[in-house]
Amino acid sequence: MLIATLINDLSHDPFNPQLNFDVAIEYDKQGQRASAVSFYLRTAEYGEKSHPSLVYISLLKLSKCFEEQHDRLHTVSNCILQAIAYLPYRPEGYFWMSRFHERQGNWQECYTWARMGLRQNRPPDLTKDVEFNDYCLEFEVAVSAWWIGRRDESIEIFTKLLTKDLTPEYRTAIEGNLARIQ
Numbered sequence: 001m002l003i004a005t006l007i008n009d010l011s012h013d014p015f016n017p018q019l020n021f022d023v024a025i026e027y028d029k030q031g032q033r034a035s036a037v038s039f040y041l042r043t044a045e046y047g048e049k050s051h052p053s054l055v056y057i058s059l060l061k062l063s064k065c066f067e068e069q070h071d072r073l074h075t076v077s078n079c080i081l082q083a084i085a086y087l088p089y090r091p092e093g094y095f096w097m098s099r100f101h102e103r104q105g106n107w108q109e110c111y112t113w114a115r116m117g118l119r120q121n122r123p124p125d126l127t128k129d130v131e132f133n134d135y136c137l138e139f140e141v142a143v144s145a146w147w148i149g150r151r152d153e154s155i156e157i158f159t160k161l162l163t164k165d166l167t168p169e170y171r172t173a174i175e176g177n178l179a180r181i182q
Contacts, residue, residue, distance in 0.1 A: 017047030107147035114140035
């Protein structure tokens with residue numbers, strides 16, 4: 001019923017970036033990607049001057065919607081690049097681009113984007129989940145470093161990461177990677 005209420009509210013204020021974003025999130029949760037894409041796009045358009053964090057998050061979430069459709073690599077990359085161009089000082093977009101290249105096996109690109117992301121500031125947390133933790137970029141550097149011939153760097157970073165408070169998925173991935181490369 002939440003979606004019906006949001007749609008009703010949006011009908012009275014159709015250019016409101018926050019309402020458009022809230023509708024996009026609800027459609028995304030329901031797996032209705034085409035509808036979610038439409039409202040993420042509206043958020044990005046209507047919030048450009050007033051809601052930069054929502055625009056940034058919307059561009060990243062758009063990339064995820066397109067990634068789930070498969071065979072949309074250029075569109076996925078383009079959405080992430082737009083997010084980075086819009087707020088280049090935030091690290092999350094660099095992580096998403098690094099992870100995108102990791103998934104494609106583009107190891108030098110993965111490494112380079114992660115290293116660039118580590119050089120960005122970490123402003124206050126975004127209001128919505130963008131699949132980012134403080135250690136994500138270091139993880140991408142460590143994974144890609146092994147593939148581009150930087151074994152010692154990879155081991156050093158993975159070992160350092162194990163001292164941090166990690167999600168179970170990252171801890172398991174790091175332990176598995178270390179077991180394979182040592």
